[in-house]
Each structure stands twice: as structure tokens, then as C-alpha cells.
Amino acid sequence: MTALRPAGAPPTGDDPRTTAPAGRTLLRVGPAVxxxxxxxxxxxxxxxxxxxxxxxxxxxxxxxxxxxLDVLRALSGAGTPYDLVVLELRLPRAVLAALAGAAFGVAGTLIQSVARNPLASPDVIGVTQGAGLAATVALTTGAAAVLVAPAALLGGLLAAALVFALGARHGLAAQRFVLAGVALAFAFRASTEVVMLAADPIDGLRAQLWLIGTLAGKGWSEAAWIGATLAVLLPVLAWAGWALRSTTLDDDTARGVGVRPVARRIGLAGTGVLVAAMATAQVGAVDFVALVAPQVARRLVRAERPPLVCAALLGALLLVLADLAARRLLAPTQLPAGVLTAAIGGPYLMVLLLRGRRRAR
Amino acid sequence: MLSTRDLVAGYDERTVLDGLDLDLPTDAFTVIVGPNACGKSTLLRAMARLLTPRRGAVLLDGTAIRDLPTRDVARRLGVLPQSPLVPEGITVADLVGRGRQPYQRWWRQWSTEDGRAVDTAMARADVAGLADRPVDSLSGGQRQRVWIAMALAQDTEALLLDEPTTFLDLAHQVEVLDLLRSLRAERGRTVVAVLHDLNQAARYADHLVAMRAGRLVAAGPPREILTADMVREVFGLDCVVVPCPVSGAPLVIPALTETPPAATPAARPTTDDAESPRVGTYPKGL
Structure with a gap:
């Protein structure tokens, strides 16, 4: 048997002969392994x-x-008669759908992992509803259009802060955190209804459309906000991809291996909330992508928790397809993408609930 | 070396340990015994920094562990909680690999040393043959050895275990205890466990710590301190102590009671939540 390394000696990570753990391949980028x-x-x-x-x-x-083929040619910058349609009308919206979908997938993965509950996505625990309430207030009180997204962002973050505060006892324990979020989500939704009913019908309709979530009429500027958020958070997300591992351990075991579980939960969930609130502020309350993408990705990769990268890609794929269907199904009438994601997500949520109940029995 | 100074700890309103001073010998297998709710698990949890003391300190080689970064502590002190939760679907090798967490960073998630430590730990705990199996498909005894392997992969000089034999049948209990004793024998390591079975404690421990009602009653080698008087004082139980015919260690045999033992209600506190098995979080399938 090999002797164990004396305690305190520095670990050697740069040894090129390092063999990968069973069933894995080592990816090396500079000093990273x-x-x-x-x-x-x-x-x-x-x-x-x-x-x-x-x-x-x-x-x-x-x-x-x-x-x-012409799409590819236009994308490559060859200069085609379709440049206007492809590059200026359709591309911004497709990129926005992909980025927003990826953001929802990331946010869902982070929050569901922390809560150890597939139901705990930002659109279930109140972040989306908080953003919706703030956006509704902004839309119905005649605030400038540019203020709607910042208001929604702020609303989502405040809602999350409230959920954290209510769920904070016992170190942000999973169950409590989810219950607090679900309760607040209902409260926000009810308040939103009240604000909408009290408002001018036209404003109420605009708020309604925002709440369902649509990409119509949106493009580069919204995509840039989400893209910039993801880019700035990239190092944090790289850390999160690794730190998520410990969320599957119980708190005692995690502490035993040198993790501060509560601090880690706050960091991970906080990142998720930030990403979710930013994406919601830009495209509205597109439901269910954050709920579905992480769980489907988890089943695809057969892991013990949702995988961050795959969930982001799946979220992007879902929203691009949902927006495409929303554009084309009843053309020339455009459906909000949120209707399509809800149509896919609703049944899936029911399957999750039924399966969960069967397991609990 | 691990020690406590004036340690006060408890849960919510209730103080369980009230000013405990204890020194645990290096290179020895220490077993903590005592009746239910005597504070033995609380002591272990406080020493493993799973519970923050209200007053006093736990010292690791003279430094309060509270003042050390938790990652540094995790490289020197491993802990196996009473009923850890098995991550759904995780394989044995992956779970054992989690023990390497204190040596890893998000940009350096694996090293030669990690691989070596995991292989050594799995071989040592005799779970190498199960490496690719999902942990939730294993028997209770195998599963406990996997958890011990994870703690071993952490490569620490001290290892604390909270009732590592609970929920195991007798053969698996002996297997785990043999493993724990051999650990300190082959590589000077401080192993500390809370055990319920006094006779197993007497047989396996180099150092026995007996507690009652949050206080230390006796500490020392079992052959020296385990007497009928001590058992009466600690457990409120009349007994005979004879040398074990197999190991020569003290063997505690409860006295015959035709009528219920008189006048010892104070010595038999009821079980409370802190020490009863955490049924709710116990891994399914056991």
C-alpha cells in the first residue's frame, strides 16, 4: 500500500502523469485540472x-x-439579399432567446441544487413574481418604458431578499426556504392582480403581456444585458459548477470536509437569483424554463444533481424552440413565448409532482 | 492532539455540556461512552466543529479550531456524522473522492495525490471492489465502510466518528471496529468514536471516556477504569465485571433483576432528540 502524504505538504496538481478518477477524463487548461x-x-x-x-x-x-443555406451564407457575412431579414430582424431575437434560456437554465440549476428540490426554481419561489409585480407597477403608473426592466430587476432581487430573510433560520434549510418562496410568490401574484385591476385597461393589458413573457419586439439591447451579466459572472459560475457538488451532502458531512454550507448556499442561490432576475427583467416572466431545463438535463447526464452547462444549453434550446413556435404556430398572430414554455412546463411539473408523491408514500 | 477546555455547548435553550476539560491521547483509539443524553454526541460534534461551543474551546495541537480556516481543519481532522445522507445515485469512488474536497480548488479539481489517497482509502476500508457501484445499492455494512473510506481519503491525523456501529448487525459492527482499531495501529492516528455497547468499548478502546449528564466521570484505559462501581455511577446499573474469556478486557454483565432496580430514576434519563437516531434523514434502503 502506498504511504499517505504527510499532513501539511502541498498538494501537487500540475503533475502531468496524474490519472483521472474512474470513468473520467482530465481536462487541463493551464494550471487548471x-x-x-x-x-x-x-x-x-x-x-x-x-x-x-x-x-x-x-x-x-x-x-x-x-x-x-442562405441563412448560413448571411451569417458568414457573404452579403445576401436576405441580410436584413436574417441578421437584423431574426438574429437578435434568436440570440436573445438563447441567452435568456441559458440564463434561466443556470438560475434554475443553482436554486434547485441549493434547495435540493426540483420545484425550487426562480419562477416558483417568488423571484419571477416579485419582478412581475414591480414591472406591473411600473407599466401601470406611467413610468418611462426604459424603467420597466430596472424596476423588474429590483423587484426580483427584493423578492429574493425577502425569501432569504424568511428562510434564513436554520441556515437556509431547504424546506423552509422553498415554503417561504412559494408563499411569497402567491402574495406577489395576488398583489399584481390588484394593481392590474385598479389600472387603466390598456396598461393592464400591457402588464398582462409582460407577465406571460414575450420576445416580440426585443433584440440586441436585451440580449446585451443578459449576455453581459453572464459574462461578468463567468468566474463565479465556474466556481459554482464545482461548489454545487457539496449541495448533495448533508450539512454535517459538508462541514466535515471543510465546506461552510450556509455561506456556500447563500453564494450559490444569490448568484442564481441575480441571473434569474436579470433575465426576467429583460424578457418578462417566461415560466418553466428554469424549472424544466435543470431536471431534464440531470436525467440526460444521469447525475446526482443538475449539471450547470448542460442545463444552460438545454434552457437555450427550449426557449429558442418555444419562441420559434410562438412566432409560427398561429402566424401571422404572434403568441408570447411564455405561453409555449408554460404549455410544455405545466404537464412536466405535474409529472414531477405525481412522481414525488409516489416516492413519498 | 485534540483537547477541550472549559467547553460549554448545547442546543437552543438546553445546555448539554457544562465546562468540560478533556485531553484525548494521540495514536490511540478513544471511545466515549455514557447513557443516552449524557452529551457524548454533543461532545463529538463540538470537537468536530459541527456545533459551535457557547464558551470554551476545542484545541487542535494547542490552537482553537474556531480560529483556524475550516478547510485547514478539514485536512487535519475528519468526521463521520451519525447518519450521513447519501447523495442520490453517487458511486462509491465518487463519494470517497468527496473526502478530497479540502485539498481541491475549483480550478484544480483533481491531482495525483487525490487519486492516490482515494485508492489507498478504498483499499484500506475494503471497498475497492465496489468502486463503480452506486452507494444507495449497498448494504448497511458496506455503506458504513464507504463513509469511513471517505473520511480516510481526507487523510487527517484525527478521525471522529459518531456511533459508527449503530444500525449494523453484530458481524458488521466487529468489522468496523477492527478497521478503526487497525487505523491507529498502522499509522499513528487519533481515532475517537462514540459507542453504545460498553463491552465493545472495553474490548477495542485504548482509552475510555465515561460521561454522565454532561460531565466527565472517568477517563483512562478500560482495564483500569471500567469497574462495577463506575458502571453504577455512569449508567445506574448493577453489574458484575469479569475479564473477558476471549480478549481479557473487562466484560460487563448486568446483574439479575427480578424486580425493577430500585431508586435509580435520576440515573436513567430518557432518550432525547439529540441522541436518538435521525430517522428522518437516514439514507433510504436500510
Missing amino acids: VPLRRRPVLVAAVLLGLLAGAVVLSLSLGRPYVAP
């Missing part, structure tokens, strides 16, 4: 391919129809 399971890498590659396909499809379908 990350063991990767093959399945998530494969799933991510497939999802990336599907996402690219979905984006091309959404740039191609519509009136006028642009052949996929």
Missing part, C-alpha cells in the same frame, strides 16, 4: 449541435422563408 465525465460532455456536444440547428431554423422560418 478538471475531471469530466464522458456522458455530460457528450450530452453538451449534442445539445450544442441541436441549439445551432434550432437557431438556424428560427432564422430560416417565417415570412419570407429563407433557405438554411
Whole structure:
């Protein structure tokens, strides 16, 4: 048997002969060493391919129809007669859908992992509803249009702060945190209804549309906000991808291996809330992507918790497809993308609930 | 070396330990015994920094562990809680690998040393053959050895275990205790466990710590301190102590009671939540 290393000696991470743990391949980038399971890498590659396909499809379908080859040519900057349609009308919206979907997937993964509960996505625990309430107030009180997104962002963050404060006892214990969020979500939704009923009907209708979530009429500027948020948070997300591991351990075991579980939960959930609030502020309350993407990704990679990268890709794929369907199903009438995601997510939520109940028995 | 100074700890309103001074010998297997709710698990949890003391300190080589970064403590002191939760679907090798957490960073998630420590720990706890199996498909005895392997992969000089034999049948209890004793024998390591079975404690411990009502009653080698008087004082139980015919260690045999033992209600506190098994969080399938 090999002798164990004396305590205190520095670990050696840069040894090129390092062998990967069972069933994994080591990915090295400079001094970084990350063991990767093959399945998530494969799933991510497939999802990336599907996402690219979905984006091309959404740039191609519509009136006028642009052949996929012409879409690719336009994207490559070759200069085609379709540049206006593809690059200026459809591309911003497709990119926004992909970024917002990825953001929802990331946010859902972080919050569900911390809460150890597949139901605990930002659209269930009150972040989305808080953003919705703030946006409704902004839309119905005649605030300038540019203020709606910041108001929604602030509303989402405040809602999350309230959920954290209520769920904070016992170190943000999973159950309590979720219950506080669900209760607050109802309260926010009820308040939103009251504000809408009291408002001018036209404003109420605009608020209604915002609450369902739509990408119509949105583009580069919204995409830039979400993209910038994700880019700034990239180091945090890289940390989160690793730190999420310990969320599957109980608190005592986690402390035993040198993790501060409460601090880590706050960091992870806080990051998730920030991403969710930013995305919601830009595209409105697109429900269920944050709920569904992490759980489906988890089943695809067969892991003990939702995988961050795959959930982001799946979220992007879902929203691009949902927005495409929303645009085309009843064309020329445009449906809000939120209707489509809800139509997919609702039944899925019921399956989760039924399955959970069966297991609890 | 692990010691406590004037340690006061408890849960919510209730003070369980009230000013405990204790020194645990290095390179020895220490077993803490005592009746239910005597504070033995509380003591172990406080020493493993799973519970913050209200007053006093737990010292690791003279430094209060509260003043050390938790990651540094985790490289020197490992802990196996009473009923840890098994992450759904995780494999044995992955779970044992979690013990390497204090040596890893998000940008350096694996090293040669990690691989070596995991292999060594799995071999030592005899779970190498199960490496690719999901932990939730294992038997209770196998599962406990996997948890011990995870603590071993942490590669610490001290290892604290909270009732590591609870929920195991007798053969698996002996297997786990043999493993724990051999750990300190082959590599000077401080192993501390809370055990319920006094005879197992007497047989396996180098150092026995007996507690009652949050106080230390006796500490020392079992052959020296385990007497009928001590058992009466600690557990409120009349007994005979004879040398074990197999190991020569003290063997506690409860006296015959035809009528219920008289006048010892104070010595038999009822079980409370802090010490009863955490049924709710116990991994399913056991």
C-alpha cells in the first residue's frame, strides 16, 4: 500500500502523469485540472449541435422563408439579399432567446441544487413574481418604458431578499426556504392582480403581456444585458459548477470536509437569483424554463444533481424552440413565448409532482 | 492532539455540556461512552466543529479550531456524522473522492495525490471492489465502510466518528471496529468514536471516556477504569465485571433483576432528540 502524504505538504496538481478518477477524463487548461465525465460532455456536444440547428431554423422560418443555406451564407457575412431579414430582424431575437434560456437554465440549476428540490426554481419561489409585480407597477403608473426592466430587476432581487430573510433560520434549510418562496410568490401574484385591476385597461393589458413573457419586439439591447451579466459572472459560475457538488451532502458531512454550507448556499442561490432576475427583467416572466431545463438535463447526464452547462444549453434550446413556435404556430398572430414554455412546463411539473408523491408514500 | 477546555455547548435553550476539560491521547483509539443524553454526541460534534461551543474551546495541537480556516481543519481532522445522507445515485469512488474536497480548488479539481489517497482509502476500508457501484445499492455494512473510506481519503491525523456501529448487525459492527482499531495501529492516528455497547468499548478502546449528564466521570484505559462501581455511577446499573474469556478486557454483565432496580430514576434519563437516531434523514434502503 502506498504511504499517505504527510499532513501539511502541498498538494501537487500540475503533475502531468496524474490519472483521472474512474470513468473520467482530465481536462487541463493551464494550471487548471478538471475531471469530466464522458456522458455530460457528450450530452453538451449534442445539445450544442441541436441549439445551432434550432437557431438556424428560427432564422430560416417565417415570412419570407429563407433557405438554411442562405441563412448560413448571411451569417458568414457573404452579403445576401436576405441580410436584413436574417441578421437584423431574426438574429437578435434568436440570440436573445438563447441567452435568456441559458440564463434561466443556470438560475434554475443553482436554486434547485441549493434547495435540493426540483420545484425550487426562480419562477416558483417568488423571484419571477416579485419582478412581475414591480414591472406591473411600473407599466401601470406611467413610468418611462426604459424603467420597466430596472424596476423588474429590483423587484426580483427584493423578492429574493425577502425569501432569504424568511428562510434564513436554520441556515437556509431547504424546506423552509422553498415554503417561504412559494408563499411569497402567491402574495406577489395576488398583489399584481390588484394593481392590474385598479389600472387603466390598456396598461393592464400591457402588464398582462409582460407577465406571460414575450420576445416580440426585443433584440440586441436585451440580449446585451443578459449576455453581459453572464459574462461578468463567468468566474463565479465556474466556481459554482464545482461548489454545487457539496449541495448533495448533508450539512454535517459538508462541514466535515471543510465546506461552510450556509455561506456556500447563500453564494450559490444569490448568484442564481441575480441571473434569474436579470433575465426576467429583460424578457418578462417566461415560466418553466428554469424549472424544466435543470431536471431534464440531470436525467440526460444521469447525475446526482443538475449539471450547470448542460442545463444552460438545454434552457437555450427550449426557449429558442418555444419562441420559434410562438412566432409560427398561429402566424401571422404572434403568441408570447411564455405561453409555449408554460404549455410544455405545466404537464412536466405535474409529472414531477405525481412522481414525488409516489416516492413519498 | 485534540483537547477541550472549559467547553460549554448545547442546543437552543438546553445546555448539554457544562465546562468540560478533556485531553484525548494521540495514536490511540478513544471511545466515549455514557447513557443516552449524557452529551457524548454533543461532545463529538463540538470537537468536530459541527456545533459551535457557547464558551470554551476545542484545541487542535494547542490552537482553537474556531480560529483556524475550516478547510485547514478539514485536512487535519475528519468526521463521520451519525447518519450521513447519501447523495442520490453517487458511486462509491465518487463519494470517497468527496473526502478530497479540502485539498481541491475549483480550478484544480483533481491531482495525483487525490487519486492516490482515494485508492489507498478504498483499499484500506475494503471497498475497492465496489468502486463503480452506486452507494444507495449497498448494504448497511458496506455503506458504513464507504463513509469511513471517505473520511480516510481526507487523510487527517484525527478521525471522529459518531456511533459508527449503530444500525449494523453484530458481524458488521466487529468489522468496523477492527478497521478503526487497525487505523491507529498502522499509522499513528487519533481515532475517537462514540459507542453504545460498553463491552465493545472495553474490548477495542485504548482509552475510555465515561460521561454522565454532561460531565466527565472517568477517563483512562478500560482495564483500569471500567469497574462495577463506575458502571453504577455512569449508567445506574448493577453489574458484575469479569475479564473477558476471549480478549481479557473487562466484560460487563448486568446483574439479575427480578424486580425493577430500585431508586435509580435520576440515573436513567430518557432518550432525547439529540441522541436518538435521525430517522428522518437516514439514507433510504436500510
